[in-house]
């Protein structure tokens with residue numbers, strides 16, 4: 111299985127945001143998610159240190175829990191939303207924050223809500239541009255529009271590729287300048303380019319190469335348009351190490367390379383601001399899913415720990431959210447004592463489907479009913495990306511720990 115993030119240390123029983131798993135389980139019942147904002151703060155501090163002068167945006171689909179949007183929103187320069195629902199959360203939790211709205215298939219009411227809110231709409235197609243201009247006309251408000259470009263390259267090593275092919279995302283690079291000409295002629299406020307080439311890449315050299323290519327493409331498109339874009343959103347795609355053998359990205363190397371690319375940027379971008387948008391890199395490692403063992407069961411020589419949670423809360427850990435091969439997320443017996451003997455077990459959820467396997471034949475300290483299992487890397491694409499209506503179990507609590515003004519390790523039930 112993958113390595114437990116260093117932030118959690120190696121003490122046993124395992125402390126999570128300053129408390130034991132048993133304390134969390136007693137106060138909130140299991141299963142539950144705990145998000146430690148100290149870990150988010152450390153990630154954002156590290157990003158700021160290597161990306162000076164570059165705006166940081168939080169892509170809230172990674173974890174749209176309102177308390178998380180409020181907390182992370184306070185540490186960044188902008189929020190990226192991908193639906194009218196996310197837009198409403200962003201406006202509720204962080205009024206006044208810069209918002210950009212990407213994603214295909216925006217409905218007219220979503221375009222209108224974005225225009226009313228003063229958000230930047232990242233246009234995904236020429237047709238959407240026409241509809242956004244019409245929406246602005248209806249409202250009597252000048253829309254803020256950026257063009258999302260489908261680049262001719264993709265982010266190497268990326269788990270989800272979003273460029274270099276036919277795509278529902280973004281306007282093909284060859285067509286993009288024409289769309290900008292159209293929206294400028296119509297009197298809209300052109301906010302610049304959005305170029306997002308992929309997600310979850312652990313390939314540092316690939317990220318560096320993609321960022322350089324992105325800046326070059328933005329410069330070339332801007333020259334064709336004959337205007338300076340106020341903002342270029344360079345996308346993100348910074349990955350986190352989920353699995354055995356994964357290694358984290360080299361953030362200082364990425365920051366250094368981007369600084370030199372921007373230091374020598376072509377004239378059309380001389381007065382442009384740059385932004386990077388991230389979801390999982392900011393919040394993925396801060397979250398732990400805690401679930402209690404209900405049964406310990408032997409079958410044909412294998413041992414199963416049957417827990418009270420499962421893929422209906424943490425689909426990604428079961429290998430059913432965008433992965434081809436099932437590999438194990440880092441898991442631990444959070445209630446294990448130091449020096450406990452270990453065994454090979456599978457951790458399975460309580461759903462009546464063989465897909466519901468949180469860890470497949472892993473080595474863990476011997477555990478039984480009442481023990482609490484921690485599934486790490488649960489801060490991004492966890493509950494909101496899982497089918498929690500499936501099988502009718504209750505929705506788990508999500509706790510945001512170490513919020514500003516709280517005493518360390520105090521909790522806040524949302």
Ligand SMILES: *Cc1c(COP(=O)(O)O)cnc(C)c1O
Nearest residue numbers: 169172212306309310388389390
């Ligand atoms: C999902 C998404 C992100 C966030 O991706 P992560 O892998 O979580 O960093 C950023 N930008 C856009 C346009 C997205 O759709």
